[in-house]
Amino acid sequence: MTDAPPSNLVLAALPEVDRRRVEADLTSVDLVRSTVLAEVGEPLRSVTFPAGGAVSLVTATVDGGSVEAVLIGNEGLVGTWIAAGIEGAPWRTIVQAGGAGFQMSPQAFRAHVAAIPIFGTLVARYNIAAHLLTSQSAACNRFHELSARTARWLLMVSDRTGSDEITLTQEFLAQMLGAYRPSVTVALRFLGTAGIIAVGRSRITLLDRGGLLAFACKCYQVNLQQHATLLRIDDAVD
Numbered sequence: 001m002t003d004a005p006p007s008n009l010v011l012a013a014l015p016e017v018d019r020r021r022v023e024a025d026l027t028s029v030d031l032v033r034s035t036v037l038a039e040v041g042e043p044l045r046s047v048t049f050p051a052g053g054a055v056s057l058v059t060a061t062v063d064g065g066s067v068e069a070v071l072i073g074n075e076g077l078v079g080t081w082i083a084a085g086i087e088g089a090p091w092r093t094i095v096q097a098g099g100a101g102f103q104m105s106p107q108a109f110r111a112h113v114a115a116i117p118i119f120g121t122l123v124a125r126y127n128i129a130a131h132l133l134t135s136q137s138a139a140c141n142r143f144h145e146l147s148a149r150t151a152r153w154l155l156m157v158s159d160r161t162g163s164d165e166i167t168l169t170q171e172f173l174a175q176m177l178g179a180y181r182p183s184v185t186v187a188l189r190f191l192g193t194a195g196i197i198a199v200g201r202s203r204i205t206l207l208d209r210g211g212l213l214a215f216a217c218k219c220y221q222v223n224l225q226q227h228a229t230l231l232r233i234d235d236a237v238d
Contacts, residue, residue: 073160
């Protein structure tokens with residue numbers, strides 16, 4: 001690790017002395033798109049703090065369907081359940097967008113959570129934020145139109161990766177949104193015709209972020225506020 005503060009927001013929120021203690025056990029990694037970090041029930045080999053990539057926690061159905069439960073980028077970490085002593089991953093854990101990140105062993109993670117109170121508090125607060133995202137997504141999938149949900153998801157990925165170019169297939173996007181691929185194709189075509197995005201082969205480019213915000217459902221702003229509130233370091237240390 002370098003002396004520069006990490007770009008992962010949980011790590012960056014730590015006071016410098018505590019951050020340096022955690023950094024001692026972190027390794028810089030390149031997260032590769034489509035890499036499966038763990039299947040359901042399998043142990044994670046490392047706790048991951050995305051810095052430029054994003055990881056999806058995916059829930060599967062018995063008939064082979066799947067939907068994204070949580071999208072994790074530089075605002076959080078992958079493997080919060082390890083702090084609670086849970087070994088097997090509750091979700092299929094897959095790298096959704098490639099990019100930089102940091103990893104540490106589960107053993108080191110548990111030790112730091114136990115020894116550094118503010119680190120444990122931030123991990124717990126992020127865990128709550130992730131649960132709020134899951135519940136908000138469930139309501140969003142039930143009540144909002146697919147084009148608005150698609151706009152929201154693209155904004156979330158852009159926020160977490162720091163990029164306006166998102167590499168993925170429409171089939172994968174359909175799985176993440178819990179929708180049929182033809183419906184997702186229509187939603188993307190609608191946003192593309194409006195000049196908000198450009199859709200290429202396995203790539204979506206955000207052209208007009210303001211326009212995308214206008215189309216996205218209000219769930220996006222709700223989630224932003226929830227994360228900002230829960231990860232405020234001044235509240236966490238009170």
